Amino acid sequence: MSSRNRPILELDKADVRRARSLARKVGKPVVDIATKHTTVSVERATLRLAGLSGADHERVPWVNHLVDAVREGVGLEHGVSLPVWDALSRGEAPDLLTLAQKASSRSVDFRIPEAKAATAAGKAARKDVAAGIRTIDKQRAQRDRLITRHGDPKQRPWIYLIVATGDIYEDIPQAQAAAREGADIIAVIRSTGQSLLDYVPEGATREGYAGTYATQENFRLMRAALDETSKELGRYIRLTNYASGLCMPEIATLAGLERLDMMLNDSMYGILFRDINPIRTFVDQRFSRQIHARAGIIINTGEDNYLTTSDAVEAAHTVTVSQLLNEYFAKEAGLEDWQLGLGHAFEINPDLHDSFRMELAHALLARTLFPDAPLKWMPPTKHMTGDVFRGNLLDGFFNLVGTLTGQGILLVGMMTEAVVTPWISDRDIALQNVRYVLNAAGGLTEDFHPPRDGFIQTRARQVLGEAIGLLDDIAAEPGKAPLLEAIADGTFGEMKRPATAGKGLDGVAERADGYVNPAIDLLETGATR
Amino acid sequence: MTPKPTSTGAAADVTELPQVIRPYGDQTGDGMVQVSFTLPMPSGKRAEGAALQLAGKMGIEPAIVVHSKAIGDGFTFFVVYGSVKHLVEPHLVEVVEREFPLLSGKEINTAIKKHLRRKLVVVGACIGTDAHTVGIDAILNIKGFAGEKGLEYHREIKVVNLGAQVLIPDLVERAREEKADAVLVSQVVTQRDAHIHNTTAMSAAFREAFPAGKVPHLVVGGPRFEEGSAGTLGVDRIFGRGTTPGEVASYLVHALVPQGSAASKSKGA
Incomplete structure (x- = not known):
C-alpha cells in the first residue's frame, strides 16, 4: 500500500466497528448456506484442477459432459469426485479424458462408492486435484519471482487499462502497446454474452462481442505476451479478467493455473445485474474466492455498477455496504487485505453543486474504512456524453480524486466513453491525462487535510451513517438469511432477486452428508497433497 | 445530456437562414474546422505531409497541422485546423419531423x-x-x-x-x-x-x-x-x-x- 500519510477523516471508531460487525452478521448466514450446497460449476472446476480440459467437436467442454453424466446417474449431492474416481478405479476408463468421452455417450455407470471404495476414490481424487493446486502454487511463486526481477510500478495508483477487440490476436499487440504507453494492468474485457454461458469456451478465439472470450488458451497467450513486455519494460505488467457469471469457479481456476494477477469478482453483481440465482452466486463465489486467495490474485469488486443504475449521491451508502459485504465474504474465503480491490466510482452528476467535493468525501471514506486494501477507482461513465472535450476534463478531475485520496488501482477513463470502444489515440490522450495529474499533483496527498467537521468530513460521516442504517435494516429482515430477503425485495440497485429464481438455479444441489470435494479441502487447509 | 440532434422547433426557422453557410471559427464565412485523426505511420515530416494530404482530400485547404504526436512505433496522431471549402445548404437538409405531439x-x-x-x-x-x-x-x-x-x-x-x-x-x-x-x-x-x-x-x-x-x-x-x-x-x-x-x-x-x-x-x- 501507499506509504504516504493517509488523509484523516476522523470517523467514529465505534461506527466503523459497528458497520463491520453488521456486515458479518448479515454475511454469515449466507456463508452457511454456501457451505451446504455445491454447483455444477464448482464440480467442473474441481475436474479442471485434476487436469481435465478440452472439448468435443461441437466445442462442449469435457468437464461439462462428465459432470452432466454423473449428475444424471447419481445426482450432484455427493459431488462428482467420489463417483468419477470410483469409476476410474473400477477400470471404466484409463484416465479422466477417456472417462469423460465415454460418459458423454452415457456408457459409464456411475455409483456412489461406500466404505473402502469411497476412501480409495477420495484419496485418488485428492491426489489428482492436488496436482492442479500445486500448479497454482507454482504460478504464484513464479509471479513473485517475476515481480522481484522486473519490479512493481513506480507510482500509486497503478494504471489499469482495458482492451476489448474480440480477437485475442488483436488484443495482444494492443495490450503490449498500452503497457509501453504506461499501463501497469491490462484488463481484457469479456464478450458480453459470456457471463450467462454455462460452460467455458475452449481455445484461442477471434470472434467476440464488445470483448474477447475468457478461455484458458486466451489467458495463456496474453500472459505470455505480457511476460515478454514486462521484461522489455522492466516492470511486471499485471493481467486481469472476469470471474463472474455462471462459470465463476472455473474461470477463477483457469486464472490461477495461467497466472492471471487480478480478477473481477463481486459478491452480488451476478445476482443483481445478470439475474443469476443468489444461491448459485454465493456458492460459486466462495469457491472462486478461495482459489483467488490461494493463487495470490487481487480481486476487483463491482460497486461502480450500483452508481450507474442509481443516483451516485443518494446511493453512495449502498457502495459502502457492498464494500463491507465484499470484504466480509472475501476474508471468510481466505483473501487478505492486499488482495481486496474494493470498487468505487466517480459517477456523481457533474452539474450538481459541490459534486467534486462529494466525490472526494466518498473516495476518502472508502480509503479510510479500508486502509490496507488497494481500492479500485473507476472513471465516470454515466455522465459522459458525446462531448469528448468535457469528458477529458471530467476524467482529469477523476484522476485528481484518485491521486489525492491515495487509491490503489486507477481504471483509466476514456473521453470517448459514450461514443466508441477506445481508439488508439483515445487511449494515448487518456494516459497523457493520467500522467499529467499524477506528475503535477501526486504529492498533494501530503498537503490535503480536510478541515475538522468541514464539508468532506461531514459528508463522509453521513454516508457511513446511512450505510449502517441500511445494514441495520437488512439485519432486521425476517428469515434465516436476512441478506437473501433483502436481495429478494429490491434493496440493492432497485432490483428484486428472490433466492428461488434466476439463471443457473438448476445447477445448484444441496450437499449430502457424504459430500466430498478435495479441492475445497485443499483450499481450506492449505495442504498441497 | 446531449441535446436532441433534430428538433421540430428549430427546423421551422430554415427560411431565416442564408441559402449557403460555411463553418464558423471566429469570422463569418471563414470555414474553419478542426479534425483529429491517427495515421498508421511513424511520426516525422512525411507523416505531417500525409496529414495535410488527407486534409486536402477532405476539402480542408489551407490546413495547418497544429499538433502531431507519435503513438507507439508505427502511429502518429494529428490535430489539424483549416478552412473547409465545402458549402452547407441548410434548406436541403432532410429532417425527420416528430409525428406526434409531446404530452405532459x-x-x-x-x-x-x-x-x-x-x-x-x-x-x-x-x-x-x-x-x-x-x-x-x-x-x-x-x-x-x-x-x-x-x-x-x-x-x-x-x-x-x-x-x-x-x-x-x-x-x-x-x-x-x-x-x-x-x-x-x-x-x-x-x-x-x-x-x-x-x-x-x-x-x-x-x-x-x-x-x-x-x-x-x-x-x-x-x-x-x-x-x-x-x-x-x-x-x-x-x-x-x-x-x-x-x-x-x-x-x-x-x-x-x-x-x-x-x-x-x-x-x-
Missing part, C-alpha cells in the same frame, strides 16, 4: 384513462448479448432520464422491465402473458451489426407468435439505429440517442390510444 405526464395519464379505459401495458428488455440496461432503464425506471421520470412513473402505464440478456422466446412469452400493448427493446452495445440481427429476429418472432393485427407495437431504441429503418427491421418505431421517457410515452399514446384526445393540448417542442 398528466396528459398521458388522462388520455389513457379516458380513451383506452385500462392501463397501457409496456414490456421492455435488452435482448441478445447486450447487458447494458442503461437505455431501457432510462426510459422505463421511475428514475428516468434528462430530468423526466420514466414510464413507470405514469400511473396509467404498467411497465414490465425484464432487464438484460433476455432471450427472444422469453420476451415473446412474457409479452403474451402480460397482454402487452407495446414491447420496448434496447440495444446499446453492439458489434458487427448485432443490433440489426437481434431486432429482425425479434420482430420475426413476434410476427410468428401472434396472429396478424395482434402483434404488440414494437419499438426499439439505441444509438446505432438509423432513422427511417423501422420498416426494414420489421418494427413500428425507432428511437435514437438522447430520446427521453416523455417522448416515448407521448409516442405510445399517439400510436396506441384512440385519437381525437389529448393531442389537442400539445405543448409543442
Whole structure:
C-alpha cells in the first residue's frame, strides 16, 4: 500500500466497528448456506484442477459432459469426485479424458462408492486435484519471482487499462502497446454474452462481442505476451479478467493455473445485474474466492455498477455496504487485505453543486474504512456524453480524486466513453491525462487535510451513517438469511432477486452428508497433497 | 445530456437562414474546422505531409497541422485546423419531423384513462448479448432520464422491465402473458451489426407468435439505429440517442390510444 500519510477523516471508531460487525452478521448466514450446497460449476472446476480440459467437436467442454453424466446417474449431492474416481478405479476408463468421452455417450455407470471404495476414490481424487493446486502454487511463486526481477510500478495508483477487440490476436499487440504507453494492468474485457454461458469456451478465439472470450488458451497467450513486455519494460505488467457469471469457479481456476494477477469478482453483481440465482452466486463465489486467495490474485469488486443504475449521491451508502459485504465474504474465503480491490466510482452528476467535493468525501471514506486494501477507482461513465472535450476534463478531475485520496488501482477513463470502444489515440490522450495529474499533483496527498467537521468530513460521516442504517435494516429482515430477503425485495440497485429464481438455479444441489470435494479441502487447509 | 440532434422547433426557422453557410471559427464565412485523426505511420515530416494530404482530400485547404504526436512505433496522431471549402445548404437538409405531439405526464395519464379505459401495458428488455440496461432503464425506471421520470412513473402505464440478456422466446412469452400493448427493446452495445440481427429476429418472432393485427407495437431504441429503418427491421418505431421517457410515452399514446384526445393540448417542442 501507499506509504504516504493517509488523509484523516476522523470517523467514529465505534461506527466503523459497528458497520463491520453488521456486515458479518448479515454475511454469515449466507456463508452457511454456501457451505451446504455445491454447483455444477464448482464440480467442473474441481475436474479442471485434476487436469481435465478440452472439448468435443461441437466445442462442449469435457468437464461439462462428465459432470452432466454423473449428475444424471447419481445426482450432484455427493459431488462428482467420489463417483468419477470410483469409476476410474473400477477400470471404466484409463484416465479422466477417456472417462469423460465415454460418459458423454452415457456408457459409464456411475455409483456412489461406500466404505473402502469411497476412501480409495477420495484419496485418488485428492491426489489428482492436488496436482492442479500445486500448479497454482507454482504460478504464484513464479509471479513473485517475476515481480522481484522486473519490479512493481513506480507510482500509486497503478494504471489499469482495458482492451476489448474480440480477437485475442488483436488484443495482444494492443495490450503490449498500452503497457509501453504506461499501463501497469491490462484488463481484457469479456464478450458480453459470456457471463450467462454455462460452460467455458475452449481455445484461442477471434470472434467476440464488445470483448474477447475468457478461455484458458486466451489467458495463456496474453500472459505470455505480457511476460515478454514486462521484461522489455522492466516492470511486471499485471493481467486481469472476469470471474463472474455462471462459470465463476472455473474461470477463477483457469486464472490461477495461467497466472492471471487480478480478477473481477463481486459478491452480488451476478445476482443483481445478470439475474443469476443468489444461491448459485454465493456458492460459486466462495469457491472462486478461495482459489483467488490461494493463487495470490487481487480481486476487483463491482460497486461502480450500483452508481450507474442509481443516483451516485443518494446511493453512495449502498457502495459502502457492498464494500463491507465484499470484504466480509472475501476474508471468510481466505483473501487478505492486499488482495481486496474494493470498487468505487466517480459517477456523481457533474452539474450538481459541490459534486467534486462529494466525490472526494466518498473516495476518502472508502480509503479510510479500508486502509490496507488497494481500492479500485473507476472513471465516470454515466455522465459522459458525446462531448469528448468535457469528458477529458471530467476524467482529469477523476484522476485528481484518485491521486489525492491515495487509491490503489486507477481504471483509466476514456473521453470517448459514450461514443466508441477506445481508439488508439483515445487511449494515448487518456494516459497523457493520467500522467499529467499524477506528475503535477501526486504529492498533494501530503498537503490535503480536510478541515475538522468541514464539508468532506461531514459528508463522509453521513454516508457511513446511512450505510449502517441500511445494514441495520437488512439485519432486521425476517428469515434465516436476512441478506437473501433483502436481495429478494429490491434493496440493492432497485432490483428484486428472490433466492428461488434466476439463471443457473438448476445447477445448484444441496450437499449430502457424504459430500466430498478435495479441492475445497485443499483450499481450506492449505495442504498441497 | 446531449441535446436532441433534430428538433421540430428549430427546423421551422430554415427560411431565416442564408441559402449557403460555411463553418464558423471566429469570422463569418471563414470555414474553419478542426479534425483529429491517427495515421498508421511513424511520426516525422512525411507523416505531417500525409496529414495535410488527407486534409486536402477532405476539402480542408489551407490546413495547418497544429499538433502531431507519435503513438507507439508505427502511429502518429494529428490535430489539424483549416478552412473547409465545402458549402452547407441548410434548406436541403432532410429532417425527420416528430409525428406526434409531446404530452405532459398528466396528459398521458388522462388520455389513457379516458380513451383506452385500462392501463397501457409496456414490456421492455435488452435482448441478445447486450447487458447494458442503461437505455431501457432510462426510459422505463421511475428514475428516468434528462430530468423526466420514466414510464413507470405514469400511473396509467404498467411497465414490465425484464432487464438484460433476455432471450427472444422469453420476451415473446412474457409479452403474451402480460397482454402487452407495446414491447420496448434496447440495444446499446453492439458489434458487427448485432443490433440489426437481434431486432429482425425479434420482430420475426413476434410476427410468428401472434396472429396478424395482434402483434404488440414494437419499438426499439439505441444509438446505432438509423432513422427511417423501422420498416426494414420489421418494427413500428425507432428511437435514437438522447430520446427521453416523455417522448416515448407521448409516442405510445399517439400510436396506441384512440385519437381525437389529448393531442389537442400539445405543448409543442
